[in-house]
Amino acid sequence: MTGAVNGLLTARDLTKRFGGVVALNALNISVRPGHILGLIGPNGSGKTTFFNVVTGIYPTSGGSVAFAGEDITDFSPQAVYRAGIARTFQRSRLSLSLSVFDNIMVGNHIRLDQGLWFNVMRRRDFKRQFEESFERARELVTVFNPPLAARMFEAVGGFPMIDHRRIEFCRALISGPRLLLLDEPSAGMTHDETTELMDNILEVKERLEDLTIIIIEHEMGVIERITDICVVLNFGQKICEGAYQDVAADKLVQEAYLGIQ
């Protein structure tokens, strides 16, 4: 539990029950600033639930979550976002009928002036803000996929899966969060696409030194390549924590995955 002391995000005895089912069972997770933490475990082991509890979509049934020294247990999703935590979703939740720019701007919410008066009457100031935001978005997109930057005002629906992921990353990153939660980014993508995507992530990580990432993944290759540390869940409990090699070697983990008794 050494990490817990100076962890950016620290979950203590985090518990979540759905009726009788225990999805998270007194879970202790902590991630150091600037680290990439891989969250792995078989289906239904509570990985996504962990994200949903942290981001305030589900209320906790017990335990606490601390972020940068502040207790954010049962914060509303909005508050969690404002605290500096952004996420992506397993089934990418983009609005396909909206443009790339629109989708990214949703993530930029915190920087945009929301006043009715500002938006309707002060169109000059709005124009300025709009242009700033556009530049920002374009830079970010260029990091992931330069051609995409030229098609900012096309509907997302027309783009391939991998671009959806990229746009989702941009949406999560545009607000400059301190912690990024990635929920199975490789889902529904070919091996090459996945590799490409991971390059992107690492690239971003290089640019933003102190960005902390928690990533849920099934692709062990991915985990091995990009994570500093892994946490393995099973039945909502942490069964192992450590660098990938050690974790992969762990007996419990193999059992959890392969079901060896």
Place this chain on the structure above:
Amino acid sequence: MNRAGAVFASLLPGVGSAVAVTVYVILLLAVESQAAIAALLVAGVIAVLAAARFGGMARIGKSFAERRIAMNLVIVVAALAMIGFFYEDHFVLLLVATVIIYVIACLGLNLQFGYAGTLNFAGAAFFGVGCYTAAVLTKNTAMPDLLILVVGGVMAAVIGSLLILPVLRTRSHYSAVVTIAFALMFKIFLEVNDTLGGPQGLRVDGMNVLGWVFNDNIEIGENFEASFYLNYIVLGLVILALTFIVVRRLERSWVGLNLDAVRLDETAAACFGLNITRWKITAFMLGNFIVGLAGAFYAMMIGFIAPTNFTFSDSLNLIAIILLGGIGNPWGVVVATTVLIIVPEKLQVIEEYRFLLFGALVILILLFRPEGLLPRPLRTYLPGWQPK
């Protein structure tokens, strides 16, 4: 090609189409013989289809986008030409005025349904709130009529706010029943409530702005007399223009984006800090305000209101208009309203069957073209803006 030539080329489709549409509408309104009207309608449909087929629509749209100011002027001129042509024909002008008012109301509902995704089945009821406010205030107070319009809107918003809690707490079907229940409740309430005229309804005095009496024909000299409906049309156009600008700017701003985000995926929106409640309330209140304002104006123009003006099926028709026009597209609202109000009035043959046809029409749209006649285009925050 030189500069002027280019300008001309880009203006031509827009102006041309505007002229054509104006002439067409004037003819449609002027013609009496049913055969001629039917012919006109068929011709119109064919023309539009042809235009779409040969990319005419695209060109027209392009020139509207490129030459915004010019085009807005053209539209104003066209409207004036139309009105001028019928300056003394009460009935046609009444039709035009009605269209204007319904467009305003539908713009309000569009804000709720098209952007925030809150389907309001009590549109006619909130329209009615505006009407009754106007009726009561004109009768019992000396409040200036322009202020009454605003108060009508405010009342609609206030009464609407009674529904906010249930509407916010419930999801799709359930929130639908809230507004439906309200729509029915409102009508029945008016019928049984004697102080508001009961089934008999109420008289409403015509407008009077700074001593200018709207219900008197406009007489200039001895031999020129224009229908009093012109007064209402002019004021109506002003209100419409304002509403349209506000709604348009809202859509083309972060607010519009937020509303879309809320409509399309509440959970995701919440995870990026959007305050779902705030935006739903904003849209609901603002929408009802606009609807109520339109109602107050309508009441003062038509001069008499009764509960049967505000039935559930009237609310459905408002929704039909939005759906037909293309959810979320203000221009769609304009087109759909014009079609759904003027065609049955002119083509007496179908007037009796209008509700039946509305219903069938909407069903077909939902089955085969859910995006409506004029699908809503992607958001352009600043028309004509190009990334450097």
Place this chain on the structure above:
Amino acid sequence: MDVGVFGQYVMNGLMLGMMYALVAVGFTLFFGVMDIINFSHGDVVTVGAFTGLATYLGLSRLGITWAPAQVVIVLVVAMLCMAALGALIAKYLVLPLKAAPALNTLLLTLMLGTVLHEAIRLFYSRGANPLRFPSLLPTNAYSFGNFTLRVDIAMVLAAGLVAIVGIHLVINRTKLGLAIRAVAQDEETAKTMGINFTLIVLVTFAISSGLAAFAGILYGLYYSEIDFAMGILLGVIGFSAAIVGGLGNIYGSIIGGFLFAALETVGAVAIPFASAYKDVFAFGVVILIMAWRPTGLIREKISERV
């Protein structure tokens, strides 16, 4: 108020409640199998009633005047026709929109309702006027003080209750009911269990619409008058009842139906000078309940995958 009057009110309340429940059950079945709201249901009630009337007129033409026979035939014909109509609606209007947003189906069925009752208004002879519905049941009455029990009303009431119990048995005791409940529970699993989803949907729509016809004819027998608009309010009240009870829950909708009727009757007794306020009262309560229990009194499970 003396016992007789009280009894009379209870009687009126039961009568209404039974009709509402019959309609509400339909709504709840639709929602169960398809997660949709079929708002044309109320107008199917109307069409059913008019079909019944037409059948009656036909029978009189044929010279069949023996009341019991008339009742049975009228009921059977109307119910079969509406069952067919329901299946058609499901096949050609509801199922095609399965993928679309729920509100589209809601709108479509609402408009379908308009089409149905407008069609009656325009194409049924004198359909724009209230039409007299024949009293096919014995009309002799027994009075106890201020309480009058009419045989026909008693029969109507009984019939309604039988129908409700019947549908309940079908859903809970038969193979078909099992299949319907399976689909309601989880479409995918049901399919894997080899249940023909489309068929079940059609059957469910047929059953509900048949019930609607039944309700329509009871309405006619009770008020001895029907008109093209009768289904609108009936439908909305039925829907509200189903919602209040919690969509997708048969008991809920039955309770909801009687609750709604109770509200109206209480409203009528409480404010007799304007008993029409009873509907205002009832709908007001519905809105309040929605605010208090956003998914109905008997909660419907909401699971959202994120």
Place this chain on the structure above:
Amino acid sequence: MTAIRFRHVTAFAAALALGLASTAADAKPTIKVGFIGPLTGGTSSNGIGGRNSADLAVRLRNADPKAKYTYKLIVLDDQCKPNIGVQAATKLGANKDVIAAATHYCSAVAISTVDVYHKFGLPIIVWGAVLPDITYGNNYKEVHRVNGTMINQNETAAKFMTGLGYKTWAIIHDTTDCGKGHNKYFTKFLTADGGKIVARFGVTSDQQDFTAELTKIKSLHPDVIYFGGLTPIGVRIRAQMEKLGVKAQFECTSGIVSDAFIEGLGKLAEGTLAFREGAPTEKLPGGKHFLAQYKKQGYSDPPEAYGAFAFTAMNLILDTIEAVGPNRKKVDRALNKITAANPVNSIIGKVAFDDHGQNTIAVITKYVVQDGKWTVWKESDYAKGLRKLKGR
């Protein structure tokens, strides 16, 4: 651009067709006159009867070679709903080609449309609505009425019923101005004649279920239930009285004197009382002639109680137009000249408008339903004592 050129072409084509159509008109100039009444809904049988009668007047006129103009009757439906009526009235008023109109059976509608006629200066003659205020509630020169008001019928009703020895009443009236009017006047005269009112209910004009009201009434055991309103509710109340075993005499106003009431109730209609101003059509001076002509035209529906009035109203309009020409102002002035000083003859006898444009009809006819027919009281088995009203 193809589209636009195409539109122009069709536009001109349409315009052309139009021109041809108009030149193809016959020698006599065509004049438009209007009719408004309830053509759909519970009171439609009266509306259609009135429509046919007005149409009859126009047909006869067009068949008459001496007529200066050909007349076109614009028929609109007010559904007996005030706002629909106002819309219809606005349509007629706004249409400059319409010179005058015979309008409205339902008082609720008529009272709310008079402003419109005044606003547009369209002269009209009411043919069926009985609320006094339609003529007496304003000073509009455009508004006239050939049939009588509800005052006299309620006076007669009260006197007659108390005369039969009834003591206690329950009043149900619809809450439109029409129902309220009946309530007001009947109460006034009844209390004067010593009758006692034990209960009073205002109901909306499309209420379906009256069990609550009737259950209440039942526990009060009145001798008579007086209903001030129109056919559709009358039918429902009578039917539900039976279901709840309410044993009281059912008494109504002119608003239910229609075949629809009897059709709607069948046997239950038997013994219902109603009062209407004016003699029964066949007893009118020109009644026989009117009914004969009506029959000859082969209309599918009967003229109903107010057909003769509608015919008279339309005839007056046509006469006036023939006399002074197709001009609203002139026609109106001419109509207002028809006073007690110089009355005109019509099938309903002499017509003379007072300074409010109200024609005076003294005689009130008492009706009772006997064997599925509206029978004049004097000639009924009830008067002869062969049959008994409830509680007598």
